[in-house]
Amino acid sequence: MEGLLVGHGQPTWMDITRESIKLNIPEEQVLAEIAQAGYDGAPANPRTGRSAQETVGLYARYGLKPAPDYLGAAFWKEDQRERILEQAKRLACFTRDVGCTELYIIAEGFDYVTTRGQTRQEIAGRVRPEDALSAEEYKQFAKVLNEVGEITLKEGVRSCFHNHVGCVIETREEIDRLFSLLDRDLVFQGPDIGHLALAGADVVQFCRDYADSIKTLHLKDVYREIMRKGLGEEWDFWDFYERRIWAELGEGCVDFPAIFGILQDTGFKGWIIVETDVTGKPSALESAIASRDYLKSIGI
Numbered sequence: 001m002e003g004l005l006v007g008h009g010q011p012t013w014m015d016i017t018r019e020s021i022k023l024n025i026p027e028e029q030v031l032a033e034i035a036q037a038g039y040d041g042a043p044a045n046p047r048t049g050r051s052a053q054e055t056v057g058l059y060a061r062y063g064l065k066p067a068p069d070y071l072g073a074a075f076w077k078e079d080q081r082e083r084i085l086e087q088a089k090r091l092a093c094f095t096r097d098v099g100c101t102e103l104y105i106i107a108e109g110f111d112y113v114t115t116r117g118q119t120r121q122e123i124a125g126r127v128r129p130e131d132a133l134s135a136e137e138y139k140q141f142a143k144v145l146n147e148v149g150e151i152t153l154k155e156g157v158r159s160c161f162h163n164h165v166g167c168v169i170e171t172r173e174e175i176d177r178l179f180s181l182l183d184r185d186l187v188f189q190g191p192d193i194g195h196l197a198l199a200g201a202d203v204v205q206f207c208r209d210y211a212d213s214i215k216t217l218h219l220k221d222v223y224r225e226i227m228r229k230g231l232g233e234e235w236d237f238w239d240f241y242e243r244r245i246w247a248e249l250g251e252g253c254v255d256f257p258a259i260f261g262i263l264q265d266t267g268f269k270g271w272i273i274v275e276t277d278v279t280g281k282p283s284a285l286e287s288a289i290a291s292r293d294y295l296k297s298i299g300i
Helices: 027-036 052-060 078-097 135-153 172-181 193-198 203-209 224-232 237-242 256-265 284-297
Strands: 004-008 014-016 021-023 041-043 065-067 070-073 102-107 158-162 187-189 217-219 270-274
Touching (some): 004 284, 027 041, 078 135, 158 172, 193 203
Parallel strands (some): 004 041, 041 065, 070 102, 102 158
16 A cells, blocks of 8 residues: 555553553664664654654654654543643644644543443443443533644644543444544544454444544554453453453454555555554564564555
8 A cells, every 4th residue: 555654653662561651671772673673653742852853853863754642631521621722732733843644632531430330441341331421521522622623733733533442432332422523524533453343343344434534543453362351351451451462463353454455445645553562472573573574464
């Protein structure tokens, strides 16, 4: 496919546990290995304290481009609105200045307590209709997200909603409900394929239904047997991570050729970001190479 930029996320190089998320090696080593594995870039954000110009220069030293990063927030909380809008403006300007035209939008809510008294983190992958946000919370979420989309578009950046297991918008039904309230000219799709699969969605049908709205996406693969075991034993979000739910691309159950066929039919161009947050390979570099080799094998 022409017009694709293939990035790789940094989490594979991080120590990710329920206690903390930290990078134990120099960032420069991570960028060097992402480049060595054959990728075009990696996500970039202003949280490092570097300017957009400094970020572009750092990435360029390794032959990489900055890829889209994310804005995560409690969009359904009215008292968070002003802070979210200010953050959206700041991130949109940084995103524009590093040369990206998309920004991932993630709902928070790991600690959101559902009507059955459990947090969304505790019921990851096993969400019921009664666990969803209230009608008023959906309304507030959509209102603020539309405002965010308008702010970022003024900077030439499209806000792309990014689903995530363990957060307050996880299932296909929840995504559909949110998008029924959104202005589709202001907010787009930036799905995480692996999180969709773990949430029980038909990922190919999802991509088909939202094809015109998908402007960027994260690629994760999923070990089917680990997923089944975890759902059956009612693991929480971190149990799935600790037991390595995520497979390198092509080693799990996701039908990536079908997904890319849909994207090709819609003329998709832009960033796709590979992520294997916790790998079973001997090293993050080997994980990144395995996924890149798979994508090459299917013409990506």
